[in-house]
Every structure is written in C-alpha cells, then in structure tokens.
Amino acid sequence: MAKLIRNLRVETDNWLLLKAGADGTPPAVPAEGDVIVPLSLWQLRKDALAARSGKTAVWLESKDSAEDVAADLHRLPLVAIHFPSIADGRGYSIARLLRERHGYKGEVRAIGAVFKDVLLGMQRCGFDTYALRDGEDADEALRAFDDLADTYQANVVEPLPLFRRRAII
Amino acid sequence: MYTYDEIDQRVVEQRVAQFRDQTRRFLAGTLIEEEFRPLRLRNGLYVQRFAPMLRVAIPYGMLSSRQLRTLAHIARKYDRDYGHFSTRQNIQYNWPKLEEVPDILAELATVQMHAIQTSGNCIRNITADHFGGIAKDEIVDSFVWCEILRQWSTFHPEFNWLPRKFKIAINGASADRTATHVHDIGLHAVRDAGGEIGFRVVVGGGLGRTPVVGPVIREFLPWQHLLTYLEAVLRVYNRYGRRDNLYKARIKILVRETGKDKFTEEVEAEWAHLKDGPNTLLAEEVARIAGRFTKPAYQTLPEHDASFAGQLATDTAFRNWYQRNVFAHKVPGYAAVTLSLKKTGVPPGDATSAQMEAVADLADQYSFGELRVSHEQNLILADVRVSDLHAVWQKAQGLGFATPNIGLLTNIICCPGGDFCSLANAKSIPVAQAIQERFDNLDYLHDIGEVDLNISGCMNACGHHHVGHIGVLGVDKNGEEWYQIEVGGNQGETRAGAANVRGASIGKVIGPSFARAQVPDVIERLITCYIDKRDSEVERFIDVVHRIGIEPFKEYVYGKADPQSPRRNRQLASA
Known part of the structure; x- marks a missing residue:
C-alpha cells in the first residue's frame, strides 16, 4: 500500500485508485470500499457511482480543469490531481481554483510525481494529502514542510500576502 | 539599493539549506539526476560543456560595492578568477564545483544575494532600465516595482512549474531601455490623464527560435492591480501554454495561437475573479519597499562645473568618452x-x-x-x-573599462557561445573579437555612429541577435560552424524624446550564412552600404535600413552590385 501524508503524518491509504486500461477501457469499480475514479468514468456514471455503499472520489489529469468537477463538489469527499512529472505544473492551478474559486472543503490529494521537493508548493496551492510515489522516504519527505517558512504571496495556506500580514503584525 | 529585512534574509538562508540538502541527496544517489536537474536549475545551476555553470541573480541589475567584492571573492575562491555579466543583468560563473555550490550560495546570502529562479521554467529575474532612479525621463523608479515583483515571484507556489521560462521587464521611463517588447511580459510605467501611475502591459514578446514583438494587451493598468493582473496572465499561461513541444512552450506561442484578442479576453475573465483580492497592492507597501532602498545623499551642486568644462574643451579623448x-x-x-x-x-x-x-x-x-x-x-x-x-x-x-564605444558597433552584446555553453551551435566570443579588431579605429567607429551589434551562438538567442541592428547567429551545418546575418532588428526606442521614434523590431536574414572568418568582411560591407546610403551623419544605420529596406545591404554583401567605391576602399583600408 502506498504511503500517504495526511495532517503532516504518514498514514496508510485506504482509497483505491482506479485507472483506465491502456486501451482506454474504463476500470471495473468494486461494489464495496472507497475508490478514486477517473474523471471520464465519473462523467459517464456519476449518479450510480455516488450511490455506491463505499465513498467515491474523482481524479483529474493535469489537462483537466477544476470546472470539470465544479458542479459535483458537494458530493465528492476527495478530488485527486495527477502530476505526470515534476515539470507539469498545471495541477497547482487546478488545486487553487478548487479551493479559492469553488470553495471546496474536501480533501485535495496529489498523486503521481509526488516527492519531497514538491510538497511545500503543493500545500500552499491547497493540497492536503500527498500519495508519495513508490520508493519515496516518507520521513525524509515530511521534513520538506519546514524547508521555507515564509511566503511573500497570498496562497491557500496564507490567504493574505506578506505585505497585508505585516500590516496586521 | 534595496536592504533586506529579517524575513527577506531568512528566505535566502532557508533556500541555501534546502539546496544543500538537495545537493547532498543527489550526491548520495537518493535524488536521481532527472529530478535534481529541474531543482538545481531553479537555483541557477546548469551542467555545461565542461563544468557546471552557476548563474547568480543581480535583481534588476543593482549591486553594492560590498556585493561586488563578494562576487569577486567567489570568482577567486571557487572559480577561475573571473565572472561573466549576462544580458539578463546576472553574473555567471563557468567553473564552480557542484559540491561547492551550496557554500557559494551561503556566501552570497551573507550579502543579501542568491541564485533563486535564475533558471528553470519559472519566473526569472525581473529586469529594469539600468538608468532607473536617475534618468531625466523617468516616470516611476522602476527598481521599487521590480523589488515588489521580486518578492511576489519568489517561490510563487502556483507558477514554479510553468511550460517554459518566464521573463518580466519593467520600464519606468519614457524611453525604453529594457527591451520590454521582447519579454514574456513587458511593463511600461505610464500616467493617465489624471496623473495616476499605471502600467501598459505587453505580453508574448520574445526572441529565441520564434522572435516576436509582443503586443499590448492593456493600455493602462492602475498600479494597485499589478499583482492580480500578472497572476491572471500567469494562470492562463500555466493552464493553457503548450507543454507538448519545448519550442512552442513560451507564452508568445500561446498568445499567437490563441490570438491576441481572445487571449486578452481570457486574461481579463480570469482577472475579474482576482481583481480587488488580497494581492491588491497598498500604497503603504509601495512606500515601505521604497523606504528600504538606500538613497544617495546628493549634494547641492551647480549645473555647470568650470574645471569639467575646461577638460572637455581641451581633451579630445576625454570628450569622446564623455559623449x-x-x-x-x-x-x-x-x-x-x-x-x-x-x-x-x-x-x-x-x-x-x-x-x-x-x-x-x-x-x-x-x-x-x-x-x-x-x-x-x-x-x-x-x-x-x-x-x-x-x-x-x-x-x-x-x-581597461574606458573604451568609448557605448552605443557603437563594438559595444557588442554576446552570449558565452560554444566556448562554454553546451547548447551553442557555434562560438560567439571569437566572432565578437574579430569584429572589434576590424573596427578598431576610433574615428571611423564614431563616424559610423550608433549600431547595436548582437551575437548569439544558437537559436536560443541569449545574445539578443534578433534585436541587434546587425544580428549574428551561429548555426550548425553538418557539424561545422556557420553564421547567419540579420539586419533591421531593434530593441526599442532607447532615446528619450526622439523625433523619429523607432520601436522594437525583429531583424531579417540577409541570405546564406558565412564561415567565421568571413564575418568581419560581411559586417564591413554592411557598414559600407550604410555609409554610402545615409543622407547625413544623423541618420543611423537602423534608420537607413528602415528607409531603404534590406535589398541594398544584400547586394553589398553578396556582390550583385559594385559594392565599394574606390573612395570607400581607401577609407576602409586606412581604418
């Protein structure tokens, strides 16, 4: 089972991430248990999926948009965003839009190329859980959250930019 | 000179510690090269042809003497006793050892310097007019705005992994000495009819393989909205910029493919959400930043200085340099x-x-x-x-710093080229030297007048060849170095109050490329053409190109017409 960081602790991940087959066939969804399904499957069968006994969440590819799930956020306990590589930064904008534009309060999870050096930026864009990629040293990764204490900009963790926080202090 | 406060200082110190850890993990083998690469690039560390290259940020080009001494110390202790000042107002060291880079960064932090975001697909060093704060045609002190943007862009969590690098320039004066039209975003300070300060926003200019003079997408952005508007532009780019092709990933391609009007609509639609949000700037913050700049304690001096006037009148060499x-x-x-x-x-x-x-x-x-x-x-x-x-x-x-050639042909902008850079197709430095040697006669050089000559060793155009009045580009032909020549480029109107405003333009290639040894001859023929065709000494090279087009220049170079009158031959021979 992949390692998950939640609330700055390493936890076991109880969600099952479902992926489409190589030919694009939608994955089979088990009747029980909590699953994260691809956006395409969600869009095809959202009512049936939402009625399952286990919880159902959606994962977005980096080319997808926050708007693709905006209307369904009230019934999604979790939205995962996939990072195909460290270089693809679209997921950061998606997460911020989910939080700041659509007011999403559920879990926003980073999946894919998720490792120590990207965690802090993800946190500041609204992610709150991180499915570390295979082989990543979770204890080492946890230290990343202390790397850089200050943020000049407004972000999801600090909704005011430093210049407005200074005014308060 | 901006002075750090304790938070600014902590930011650079923590970045040093973070990079030290990343370097340690790379050397220990727990961070693979593929992942260390983008991380080290965000700290200006390239792996070059012979050794790593470290690019240190000189934000908007401002340095204190103390900082410059530290840069000298670093060159002596960690490198081969020299540094290279780049066209992005930074300094590059060509021979540091990878394992010593964290120590170099720690030394830089002691003088409020860093290498943050000097490379990688993120927001780079903000560049400005090197006469900021002192020019007579100044509208705002661009350094204050640059520092505001430096802080805003430092570790911006959303825009750290853009499709491609992102360069912003701010021009605070009426003349444009920052080449704003060939930046990803160019900001021109302007005053509206009511005297309020704002910015004209240019997006999607750039050099490289696809040179573009960027269009204006907003004529007046009130200063309070600078950060929210930039966030809107960056967000549209981060979401929709191309990531499938490295050479089509700059924002200029997005602007061009989307169309300027549609792109502007997208930015404005995004901005509608962000406008008046927490990133809206406050007058107190602008004043606070301005107040952290040390200001020269100018004396009250007379406009006229008699001894200076005397020196100018009697010493020709001094007068040349002064001019x-x-x-x-x-x-x-x-x-x-x-x-x-x-x-x-x-x-x-x-x-x-x-x-x-x-x-x-x-x-x-x-x-x-x-x-x-x-x-x-x-x-x-x-x-x-x-x-x-x-x-x-x-x-x-x-x-050796008094060569009186600013604005003249031998004030060549040149990238490090094939002598150092692993991207280069051809060497650029020896070409610059050969041209400088050919035009070594100062009287002749001054007679030729203003010419920007820019050289790049490859299509990445670090030497800004597209906006040189004469541009030289190194190209590879079957493993051999060749040089393509462009004329008619222009970085923008650098002269305040010029009667014939000459905006930014991209040079046109004159024809087939040349071997390295031929380049000085080609430049000489271009100059001969100019001198033959100019209507007076006031008409500059670039003005003549605009007036008569590039055909006559081609003919002088490729020999379709008799290029040189006997009189001109004599003059060249004596030059």
Missing part, C-alpha cells in the same frame, strides 16, 4: 558613467576578480558605493559628480 559613455542625470551636477566591458580582445561581459574589486573601489569613491549591470553587459556608476568625471575616466582607462 559615448556618460549619461545625463536628473540631479544637477551628477552624471552616470558606463564602464565598458567590451574592450577588444576580452570576451564581452567578462570581468576578473581584480577588476571587480577595482570597480567596487571606484563605486565607493565616486558613486555612493553602488553600481548597476546593464543588459548590454556593461557596469554603470550611476551617481558620479560631474567634477569627478575626468578622474573616473582616468581610472577607468587604467582598468
């Missing part, structure tokens, strides 16, 4: 001096540690301990008393 290398200052009795790093025989932009220390001394003695780096790769003492100009000139001569 080319001294820029008018808005405070009476002061002037800005450009120290030329373009001496013939020296790679453009290079300075040894001893030279850096000597310049630091000059800055201390004559210019309030501050200096600037220009995007034309020279150093500037911005606040010299007019009465000290002759003494500064004499000392600059002794240092």
